Amino acid sequence: MAKALEGVRILDMTHVQSGPSATQMLAWMGADVIKIEMPRRGDITRSQLRDRSNVDSLYFAMLNGNKRSVTLNIKSQQGQDALTRLIERCDVLVENFGPGVLERQGFSYERISAINPRIVYASIKGFAGTDDQDAKAYETIAQAMGGAMSTTGWQSGPPTASSAQVGDTGTGIHCVAGILAALYQRTVTGRGQRVDVAMQDCVMNMLRVKLRDQQRLASGPLTEYPGAPRGDSVPRAGNASGGGQPGAALRCAPGGENDYCYVIIQPQGWAPLMRLIGRKDLIEDARFASHEARAERLEACFEVIEAWTRKRTKFEVMKALSAIDVPCGPILSTKDIIEDRSLYERGFLVEVPHPERGNYVTVASPIQLSDSPVEVERAPLLGEHTEQVLAWIGFGADDIANMRASGAA
Numbered sequence: 576m577a578k579a580l581e582g583v584r585i586l587d588m589t590h591v592q593s594g595p596s597a598t599q600m601l602a603w604m605g606a607d608v609i610k611i612e613m614p615r616r617g618d619i620t621r622s623q624l625r626d627r628s629n630v631d632s633l634y635f636a637m638l639n640g641n642k643r644s645v646t647l648n649i650k651s652q653q654g655q656d657a658l659t660r661l662i663e664r665c666d667v668l669v670e671n672f673g674p675g676v677l678e679r680q681g682f683s684y685e686r687i688s689a690i691n692p693r694i695v696y697a698s699i700k701g702f703a704g705t706d707d708q709d710a711k712a713y714e715t716i717a718q719a720m721g722g723a724m725s726t727t728g729w730q731s732g733p734p735t736a737s738s739a740q741v742g743d744t745g746t747g748i749h750c751v752a753g754i755l756a757a758l759y760q761r762t763v764t765g766r767g768q769r770v771d772v773a774m775q776d777c778v779m780n781m782l783r784v785k786l787r788d789q790q791r792l793a794s795g796p797l798t799e800y801p802g803a804p805r806g807d808s809v810p811r812a813g814n815a816s817g818g819g820q821p822g823a824a825l826r827c828a829p830g831g832e833n834d835y836c837y838v839i840i841q842p843q844g845w846a847p848l849m850r851l852i853g854r855k856d857l858i859e860d861a862r863f864a865s866h867e868a869r870a871e872r873l874e875a876c877f878e879v880i881e882a883w884t885r886k887r888t889k890f891e892v893m894k895a896l897s898a899i900d901v902p903c904g905p906i907l908s909t910k911d912i913i914e915d916r917s918l919y920e921r922g923f924l925v926e927v928p929h930p931e932r933g934n935y936v937t938v939a940s941p942i943q944l945s946d947s948p949v950e951v952e953r954a955p956l957l958g959e960h961t962e963q964v965l966a967w968i969g970f971g972a973d974d975i976a977n978m979r980a981s982g983a984a
Contacts, residue, residue, distance in 0.1 A: 576946065576947070576948065577605070577947075578604060578605020578947045579604045579605050579944055579946070579947035580601060580604040580605040580606040581605040581606075582607075583601070583605070583606040583607070583666045583667065583758065584606070584607045584609065584664060584665040584666050584667070585598055585601050585602070585606045585607065585608040585609065585665065585666070585667045585668075585669060586609055586611065586661050586662065586665040586667065586668040586669070587608050587609060587610040587611065587642065587669055588611050588668065588669065588670040588672070588677075589610075589669050589670060589671045589699070590612075590618045590619060590620070590671065591618070591619065591620055591671070591743070592620070592638060592714070592740065592743035592744060592747070593671050593699050593742075593743040593744070593746045593747050593750075593774060594669055594670065594671035594699050594747065594750075595610075595618070595620075595638040595639055595747070596638055596740075596743065596744040596747030596748070597669060597697070597699070597746075597747035597748070597750040597751050597754070598610070598642065598669055599638055599639060599640060599641065599642070600747065600748065600751045600940065600942070601667075601751060601754065602640070602641035602642050603640075603641055603939070603940040603942075603949045603951070604940070604942075604944070604947065604949075605947060606667075607643070608641065608642040608643065609642070609643050609645055609661065609665070609960075609964055610639065610642045610643065610644050610645065610955070611645055611646075611647050611649075611658070611661075612644055612645070612646050612647070612957060612958070613646065613647075613648060614646040614647070614648055614958065614982055614983075614984060615646075615957075615982075617644070617646070617957040617958075618635055618639070620632060620634045620635040620638065621635045621957065623635075627932055630929075630931045630932040631929075631931065631932060631954065631956070631957075633935060635954060636927075636929065636932070636935055636937065636953070636954040637935075637937045637938070637954075638954075639954040639955065640927070640937060640951055640952055640953060640954050641950075641951065641952045642954065642955055643955055643959070643960035643963070643964060644955035644956065644957055644958055644959050644960055644961070645958065645960055645961045645964045645965070645984075646957065646958035646961050646984055647961075647983070647984055648982055648983050648984070649680050649682075650680060651981065651982070651983040652983075653974075653977075653978050653981065653983035653984070654978075654983045654984070655680070655681065655682075657965060657968065657970065657978075657983075657984070658682065659690060660968040660969060661964075661968060662682075662687055662690045662691050662694060663690055663691050664691075664968060665691070665694060666693070666694065666695065666758065666767075667694065667695045667696075667697060667754055667758070668687060668694055668695070668696050668697065669697045669698075669699070669750070669754070670697070670698055670699070671698070671699035671700070673709075673711070674700060674709050675709075684696050684698075684769055688767065688769075691767070692766055692767060693761060693765065693766065693767045694767040695754055695757040695758060695761065695767045695768060695769075695770060696767065696768075696769045696770065697750055697753060697754050697757075697769075697770040697771075697772070698769065698770065698771050698772070699746055699747070699750055699772050699773075699774070700712070700771070700772075700773050700774070701716070701717065701773065701774050701775065702720070702773050702774070702775050703771065703773035703775070703776055712742075712774050712775070713742075714736075714740055714741075714742040714743045715736045715742070716742070717741075717742030717743070717746070717774035717775055717777075717778050718736050718737060718741060718742050718778055719734070719736075720775045720778075721742070721774070721775045721776075721777070721778025721779045721781075721782060722778065722779055722782045722785060722786070723736075723737060723741060723742075723778050723781075723782055724736055725808065725809075725811070726782070726785045726809050726810070726811055726812070727811060728811045728813070729811055729813045730801075730804065730810055730811050730812075730813070732811075734811070735811070741777075741778055741781055742774050742777070742778055743774070745777050745778065745781060746772055746773075746774045746777040746778075749772050749777045749780070750770065750772045753770035753771075753772060754770055756770075757770050784818070785809045788809045789808065789809050792806075792807070792808075792809070797809070797810075798870060799815070799816075799818065799819065799821065799870070800812045800815060801813065801815050801873065801874070814837070815873075816839065820839050820840065820841050820902075821839070821840050821869070821870065821873050821876075822837060822838060822839040822840070822902075823837070823838060823873075823877040824836070824837045824906060825837075825838055825877060825880060825881040825884045825885075825892075826881055826884065826885050827884050827885065827887060827888055827889040827891075827892055827905075828885060828886060828887055828888050829888070830885075832908075833906050833907070833908040833911070834888070834889055834906075835889060835905070835906040836884055836889040836892040836893060836896075836903055836904065836905050836906065837903060837904050837905075837906065838877070838880060838884070838892075838896065838901065838902075838903045839901070839902040839903065840869065840876060840877075840880075840901075841901070841902065842866040844899070844900065844901045844902075845858070845863070845866075845869070846858045847899040847900070847901065848880065848896070848899065848901050851883075851895060851896075851899055852879070852880060852882075852883035853883070854879060857879065862875075863876065889905035889906065890905055892905070893905050912924075913936060922939055923938060923939050923941075924936055924937075924938060924939070925937055925938070925939050925951045927951060927952070927953045928953065929953050929954075930953075930956070931956070937951065939951050958984075961975075961984055962975055965978070965984065
């Protein structure tokens with residue numbers, strides 16, 4: 576069966592996480608992704624956080640599946656010639672270099688567009704504004720400057736970063752959306768275009784509910800936050816949902832560090848929940864009978880429920896609450912997740928064989944297309960496809976050998 580992006584060629588000049596997460600998604604959708612790496616070194620993540628000596632790290636392996644690897648030194652003349660030929664033949668170029676890196680090698684967007692007017696040029700940077708455009712950006716810096724850290728954590732503690740990679744992988748997914756839109760528009764115009772994505776902007780896009788609340792502050796305290804705090808900016812709310820339906824992570828048996836279940840109290844769920852936990856007396860109690868009354872004593876509400884959850888495992892709590900249509904979810908540790916056989920059975924967690932490091936577990940595409948199934952393949956070895964790709968763009972065996980000898984490939 577043909578894949579959704581079959582026939583689309585991606586020139587992947589990205590490294591670390593934001594760019595590779597984007598190009599891996601495109602590869603999962605069927606695009607031919609050609610990853611360009613420096614000879615002998617490769618993407619820096621190949622050697623970062625290694626769990627085994629002298630093999631590619633899991634960091635690299637889990638972000639670069641389904642790709643081909645070509646080593647190319649674009650500072651050399653032969654490397655630049657090869658890059659030009661690849662630009663001529665590819666549909667999309669994706670890069671996340673620091674500002675000006677490609678331009679200094681003679682490959683500005685204007686030149687790339689002149690070489691191939693149909694190419695979509697996607698650029699990921701940390702910031703879009705001119706004041707910060709040249710600043711280095713990392714995951715937590717994007718979260719810090721995108722407003723996420725100031726609204727994450729507890730009021731009594733410091734701003735806190737999320738472990739979910741909203742700055743890097745979140746930006747990568749935004750980049751994929753831009754690339755797909757540009758490819759679609761090309762079917763009408765016949766021209767490629769530039770796609771610019773900034774990590775700070777993408778974090779702010781995912782923070783829009785907090786920007787909503789910032790504007791609501793003009794009308795008074797945000798009552799859905801614990802204690803309805805007053806201030807001139809949106810507060811950190813701990814595990815409170817920050818939405819119209821209050822929620823909390825409640826302790827469960829046997830009391831381990833992740834033995835919690837997150838429970839949300841909806842107006843219609845209070846009565847059945849109280850019947851379940853044996854507190855029918857609180858259904859008509861004026862202190863708890865209405866949503867407004869409960870909003871004034873949320874801590875007491877959750878203490879009542881937690882007295883019941885503490886005697887049950889998080890999975891027992893979820894089963895019981897789901898049966899009465901109360902929204903809830905157990906706090907799953909990474910161990911819970913990687914040992915969950917149902918995730919393997921439905922193909923979201925995949926055990927992938929690797930010729931050097933052996934089998935490793937990775938995630939599959941979270942986007943499922945009915946007519947374009949995803950087959951997860953291992954990440955390539957450094958330069959594994961160099962000869963294959965250089966031959967495809969017209970280099971002979973002697974040329975490739977010379978490029979290898981000179982360090983151009």
